[in-house]
Amino acid sequence: MTSKNPEQTNDSQSPDGMSRRTFLDGALWVGGIAVVASVAYPIAKYLVPPEQTEPDPTTVNVGKVEDFAPNTGIIFKMGRKPGLLICTSQKEFRAFYATCTHLDCTVQFRADMGLIWCACHNGRYDLNGINVAGPPPRPLTPLRVNVAEGQVFVSREDA
Numbered sequence: 001m002t003s004k005n006p007e008q009t010n011d012s013q014s015p016d017g018m019s020r021r022t023f024l025d026g027a028l029w030v031g032g033i034a035v036v037a038s039v040a041y042p043i044a045k046y047l048v049p050p051e052q053t054e055p056d057p058t059t060v061n062v063g064k065v066e067d068f069a070p071n072t073g074i075i076f077k078m079g080r081k082p083g084l085l086i087c088t089s090q091k092e093f094r095a096f097y098a099t100c101t102h103l104d105c106t107v108q109f110r111a112d113m114g115l116i117w118c119a120c121h122n123g124r125y126d127l128n129g130i131n132v133a134g135p136p137p138r139p140l141t142p143l144r145v146n147v148a149e150g151q152v153f154v155s156r157e158d159a
């Protein structure tokens with residue numbers, strides 16, 4: 001039978017009173033927290049949108065009148081959202097936010113159909129932005145169009 005030396009236990013005490021086991025437990029916790037934080041932080045940064053530093057513009061210059069052929073449409077940036085400018089076959093301009101009222105896909109002008117179309121679920125709007133077929137529950141949000149000095153300006157309705 002061997003006798004155990006009191007100074008050679010598995011849970012030996014250091015001179016300051018902290019055991020090796022306590023130290024290793026603490027180190028594992030700190031390491032574990034660091035690993036979780038290094039994974040969670042980038043995910044949180046990705047999911048939370050950055051703070052907007054500038055307000056959305058109320059008016060956007062979309063281009064020269066002569067650049068738009070009849071029966072065409074273009075997508076442009078209206079602040080952080082897409083806008084849709086349509087030049088009808090009568091050379092009238094109409095503009096809307098290009099965000100579908102169903103599930104927020106970007107709509108487009110379809111000259112071959114003579115309407116505004118959402119590719120996601122075949123939603124359809126007429127050229128006044130009224131939902132006429134498919135799942136969209138509401139009309140598109142209209143924008144105001146002004147032509148001045150040969151330029152096409154699009155503004156928010158509340159501007």
Ligand code: FES
Binds near residue numbers: 100102104119
């Ligand atoms: S998102 Fe446009 S029809 Fe569904």
